[in-house]
Amino acid sequence: YEEMVEIDSSPTTGSCTRVVRAAEARLRAASFSGTEAQVIVPEGAPEDGNLVARIEGSNRRAGAILLLAHIDVVDARREDWTRDPFTLYEEDGYFYGRGVADDKAMAAIFLDMFIRMRSENYRPRRTLKLALTCGEETSNRVNGVDYLLRNHRGLIEADFALNEGGDGVLSEDGRPLALLIQVGEKIHQVFELEVTNPGGHSSRPVPENAIYRLSMGLARLSQHQFPVQLSETTRRFFERMAGIVGGDAGAAMAQLAADPNAQAAAAYLSRNPNYNAMMRTTCVATQLDAGHAPNALPQRARATLSCRILQSDTAENVQAALERALNDPQITVRIVRRRDPSPPPPLARRILDPAERVAQRFWPGVPLVPYMLPGATDARFLNAAGIHTYGLSGLFSIPGENNAHGLNERLRVASVMTARAYLDALVREYAATP
Ligand SMILES: [Zn+2]
Numbered sequence: 001y002e003e004m005v006e007i008d009s010s011p012t013t014g015s016c017t018r019v020v021r022a023a024e025a026r027l028r029a030a031s032f033s034g035t036e037a038q039v040i041v042p043e044g045a046p047e048d049g050n051l052v053a054r055i056e057g058s059n060r061r062a063g064a065i066l067l068l069a070h071i072d073v074v075d076a077r078r079e080d081w082t083r084d085p086f087t088l089y090e091e092d093g094y095f096y097g098r099g100v101a102d103d104k105a106m107a108a109i110f111l112d113m114f115i116r117m118r119s120e121n122y123r124p125r126r127t128l129k130l131a132l133t134c135g136e137e138t139s140n141r142v143n144g145v146d147y148l149l150r151n152h153r154g155l156i157e158a159d160f161a162l163n164e165g166g167d168g169v170l171s172e173d174g175r176p177l178a179l180l181i182q183v184g185e186k187i188h189q190v191f192e193l194e195v196t197n198p199g200g201h202s203s204r205p206v207p208e209n210a211i212y213r214l215s216m217g218l219a220r221l222s223q224h225q226f227p228v229q230l231s232e233t234t235r236r237f238f239e240r241m242a243g244i245v246g247g248d249a250g251a252a253m254a255q256l257a258a259d260p261n262a263q264a265a266a267a268y269l270s271r272n273p274n275y276n277a278m279m280r281t282t283c284v285a286t287q288l289d290a291g292h293a294p295n296a297l298p299q300r301a302r303a304t305l306s307c308r309i310l311q312s313d314t315a316e317n318v319q320a321a322l323e324r325a326l327n328d329p330q331i332t333v334r335i336v337r338r339r340d341p342s343p344p345p346p347l348a349r350r351i352l353d354p355a356e357r358v359a360q361r362f363w364p365g366v367p368l369v370p371y372m373l374p375g376a377t378d379a380r381f382l383n384a385a386g387i388h389t390y391g392l393s394g395l396f397s398i399p400g401e402n403n404a405h406g407l408n409e410r411l412r413v414a415s416v417m418t419a420r421a422y423l424d425a426l427v428r429e430y431a432a433t434p
Pocket of ligand 1 (some may be wrong): 102
C-alpha cells in the first residue's frame, strides 16, 4: 500500500507502469510464474501499464472471479496539499496521500490477498483473477479494462467481477450504518448545443443573435426535469435506507419504494442532489463558447451538456427530450462521442447473500444496501462485455471525508484493515462455490 501510494501514477507526472512493475516484483517474490502474473503495456502508451494475475482453481469448468482495481490517480500538486501527496502519511487514525481511497486501497488489498493465498498454498475451487489497470480517471490515457477486453480478453474473462463503487457509510459519529454494494451505474454522455448566425458588425445589432438564442434555450432547459425512473436497485436502495435515514427523508424513501409514482415523495427526495441523481437522468450545462471578436455579432454559440443517463435510457431518447425542452429548432443537439449502452448486472442472490452474510461477522446488524452509482466506473466496460460487475469495497467512511480527487485525500486506517479482512473472507467464500 505504501509503495503503491508513493509511486506517482497521475497522468501529468506519473506512471502506471512503475506501479504494476512493483506489484509484479512482489508477485514474483511470492513465486507467481510468468503465466500467472504479467504486465501488459499498450503499444504507444509506455506509462499506461496494467497487471493481470491468476490463481488457478481446482474446477476449471466453474467461471472465474475477477478482482479489479484501477491504479491510476488524479493529478495532485505538492504546493496545494498540506503533506506531500505521494508520501503515505499515517496521522490521527487516517492514511493520507493521493489514491489512498481512490483506488489504491482496493488495489493493495487485492494484491496482498493474492500473495497471502499463495503463501498458504490456497487452492480455490474457482479460478481467481486480478487486474490492476490504468486509465480510469482520465480520458487521455489508455483505459486498461477496455484495452484488455479488446486484446487479451481471456486474461480477465470471468463469471463476475468485484470493483470499486460500493463503500460503507459511517454516521457523523463514526458508527457503521450501511454497507453499499454497487449494482449498476449511470452512463456519462456529452451533448453539444449549437446556434449559428450570419453575424455582422456589432455597431448595428439585429434582434436575431446566436448568444441570446442559445441562452434562452438554456434557460428553458434549466427548468427541465427528466422523469423519475426507479430500477430494482434504486427501489431496494430507498426501501433499505428508509429506516437508516429516518425522519421526513426516510418516510419519503419508504413511500417511493412502495409506489414509484408517489410524486410528493419524489419531489422531496429530489432536493438532495445524490438521491435526485439516483432517480432520474440528469443533464447540466458545463461549458460555453460563443462569438469570435468583441466587435462582431456572434456567428456561433455553443454549450456543452454533461448528461448522466440511467441505464434503462438511451442517448437518442435523451437527445429527443433535450430538443423538446429547448423548444427551438434552430438550436441543434449533437451527441458527442456516443457512449455505448451498458446494462446493469443482475441483483443476484448468489452475489448479494454471501456479501451480506460475511458482512455480519464484521459489522453485526449493518445491512447490505444495493446502490446505483450516479458516477461512472470501469464496470461499464465489463458489464457491456457480459461480465457482471459489482462495486464492493467494505471501506467505511463518513460521506465526503475521503475527498477523493480533491486535496488531502484520506482514508481511515481501521477501515482499510477491516475491509482487507472482509474482502479476503468474502472472496474465499465466493471461490468455494461450484
Ligand atoms: Zn476510482
